Amino acid sequence: MNTINDRSKILKEFVPANDDDMIICRCEEITKGEIRRAVHDGMFTLTEIRRYLRTGMGLCQGQTCSKLVRGIVARELGVSPAELEPATSRAPMRPTEMRVLGKEVR
Amino acid sequence: MGNRCADVIVIGGGIIGNAAAYYLAKRGCSVIVLEKSDHLGDGGSSRNGGGVRQSGRDKRELPLAMYGIKNLWPTLSEELETDVEYCQDGNLRLGKTEEHMKILSGLAENAQSCGLDVRMISGEEVRDICPYLSDEVIGASWCPTDGHANPMLATLGFYKKARELGVRFITGEEVTAIRKIRGKARQVITKENVYEGENIILAAGLKSREIADTVGVDIPMQPALLECLVTEAEPEMFGQMLGTAEADFYGHQTKHGSFVFGGSSNFEGFNKDNGTPVNSSITASCICRGIMKYFPSLSDAKIVRTWAGWMDLCADKVPVISKMEEVPGLILACGFSGHGFGIAPAVGEQLSEMVVDGSTALDLTALRYDRFQAKI
Amino acid sequence: MRIEEHPILGRTEKGKEVSFFYDGKPVTGFEGEPIAAALKAAGVMVHRHTKKYGKPRGIFCAIGRCTDCVMVVDGRPNVRTCVTPLKEGMRVQTQYGISAEKTKMKG
């Protein structure tokens, strides 16, 4: 459900960390530092992070990284991961060739 | 909760609202943006096909498109410090039959009369520009200054910069009404709060109709579902924005390598709604079949995601971008009818002029709210 | 390494032995087993190098979800080798970015 979220909320200052270059989204090769930075750029929801950085937009569609990204964003925002709604799931559940998706049998 | 008063209250945190907020803040206005969704740019702004084109547009909005492409898009990435993936490799509107060619040359002539460089080219010329197109394509209209960009990044880029400039964005804040105070639109009522501004910009897509209704204004628009899909990353093939005479599909290859295509099944006017923009079970397959006729070599490309979005389809298919003299203080920017993305930076800038200068550099008379007249 | 005999499962039933090409070199495997299994048995660990940073990747989930094990198979990139059955004569190539050619890597 929609909850009021003031985006001018002051976050703790961005402090670079040792593991900022750790790959989090394996498909799109997005690092922890990029995710943390994006939160400070104002991307407060997992959907915005995904649209801004492409986390979870690769071949696997976030099957591996979504929980990891959520943990990082939650920490940066100082909230519990459970408060962050995962991005929407979309068909097809597995990558599907155009020639296959275009061949329907009813 | 902080201050709920500002020079301008923008209703709708899509690319129109965000761009307006950005240009307003740049000119020193205090702005609050209210967005119903939990996410900024969650409507059409993040769901469209990314076209930044002039060709194929209605004459009335063409000046906005031409202005934006000339003056705003080329430097937008630097301006927003966000790579919006703007690519100006031209736009091909493809035709497969003589009937198609007729439609296309009609549109081209229209645009030429406004001074746009757009011309009709043959099938061979089309394949010189984009060699992957099938022989079924017999010609196209070609506009070399058109292009595409990443809608999500452009929308969030405006947001990021506007926020940096001090614009207050509040998400999850659903506006229920605008309230006049002493004859002037001044208060914006949400489910839990009341905001106040000298000016109110209503840029809430489809929702604008309901909200405008609270001050007795009606904009004739209706919902229509558009669907898009995206493939896995493919080797770099071509940079053009593509469309077809019959609008079977439209799309482009992104900087990332994936192809984004939009299209329709012809049942868009009748799609059911379960509260979320939900894809229909038949459209993605239909779009794929459409694409493969034009690009046989993409048949092995894998679709990784499909999505849908409701567009605010205006009765005459161009937006309302207009001050409301009847309701002083209220500015409308809605009804973009599925092609608002490409003109969004220009619209944002013009809206800021409307507020700050009282008038706009571009003549937007044809997009006024009171243009809707009965046919006879 | 293949498990010849397993204390619980006994001897694994294998399909017909087939040969295929891994980066041009002939390798044998069993028909119908996932390409990744045949490669693993042949000691191949690196399936691809990533697009942005050129980092090596191999099998990760082995059930077709993570897509880390994709390779160029019979000329097509991004084929999930852990769920694609092996066939006689298949051409399996290390994937660089989204191509079988190392030179096409960006950066």
Place this chain on the structure above:
Amino acid sequence: MKRYDLIVVGAGPSGLSAAIEAAKKGMNVIVFDENAKPGGQLFKQIHKFFGSKEHKAKIRGFKIGEDLLKEAEDAGVQVVLNATVIGLYLDKEITVRIGDEIRHYKGDAIIVATGASENMVTFDGWTLPGVIGAGAAQTMMNLHGVQPGKKVLMLGSGNVGLVVSYQLMQAGCEVAALVDAAPRIGGYGVHAAKLARCGVPFYLSHTIVKAEGEDRVTGVTIAKVDQNWQTVPGSEKYFDADTICLAVGLSPMSQLLKMAGCEMEDNPKKGGQVPLCDKYGETSVKGIFVAGDVSGIEEASSAMIEGRMAGTAAACELGFMNEKERDEKLAALEEALESLRQGMFGPENKGKLLKKTDEGCDISMNLLENGYLGEEEVKQYPGVTKTIGIHPVMECTQNIPCNPCQDACPKNCIKIGENITSLPAVDPDAQCIGCGMCVAACSGQAIFLVNEQFEKDYASVTLPYEFLPLPEKGAEGKALDRSGNEVCRAEVVEIKTSKAFDHTNLLTIKVPVDMAMKARFFRAS
């Protein structure tokens, strides 16, 4: 469009169970599964299951899968494999990829039983080839007959980490260490004990710092973590390894339900995003049900019961069963589910550190921290007694829902009683005949037969053995204690194999009499 009374997505334990239940009531049922083999994760499970007879205890996972599939076929369920459901749309319509086509189907009811996916953790080098999920290891070795690696380090001490480590050893791999950031082992103590006595070291309160290697894993560095989960400098340890296996939990694979517009909640107790549903698995979208891990991470045994509940509820909703019959059925199933959720590892006790068993015995901290029972600790449990002649020693020290040992003994030596989670006790009046049925029946491999009067100065210890090569009678070697240390010379005096033992061999070794309560494993020299 082709329409079924019931469409089930996923042919794992819960999906098949749901389909069976519905088909038995006359429903036209189809099951789709994206895999080439049905049974979901069951086909990778080669260990004997816990539980009671009704829960298919002491049967190996893959066999349960085969049985379920047969039952489904007999009930008239159509199971379509290599069929990936790629979308769940309005009006309970699904699209399925079968071969190179997309098919549309509608169901009057849909049961989503898509199971779970593995969680991952990050550390320096976690993307290197050789870092794999525990499920990947199982898939490679148990389905495809290929070793995931030669030398494996396992991260995660939950049941998955423990069971897969053991399976790795059965597949001929070496397990270098088992590491977990938690201060205590998360899975069943008996699973840990199986590993410890083979010499696998446990590093609790440790985590992986780095996977070493250029283009593949060549080693691992681990380090101790403090209470704030930060690594303690100077505590690093290095292991040679070519494979790092991650077993750090599962998440419900609920994407289809989210797509379908079911109301979701984030429930850490259930492992993540799950649909809101009623007691019998119906979601907020009428006619869409869930069962198994997708509705909350649990064991395969409970998934089967949940499947039956959802199948029953769907059958009643569509008029294939009246409310009375449904309520009776559901009540019985609920009772069975409740019994599985009892004990130390039940949902209620999740995350709690219990100090005592239901019987009042101290819980072995050594077991929780190192994977094995201390020599003194073991004596306090009701299954550990001393008598003249051969007798069972049951090193079963945690209240878990499991009781096959009780039925296994033809002489009724073993008593668990009404409560399935009680620790097994030895009946002092019954006479053990040394048949070994209990040793083979114990899914936790925690029962040994000890005879301290085997020969003068020598005792015999009979232990379960599920490795190859099987030592021969007369083989010489070393006896290992519960921690995997070599404690004395040992000679194999008897090997028993039997169909009734279901691939668990009984190895009897001869050790000096003072080693009778120490020697718990045999290593041939």
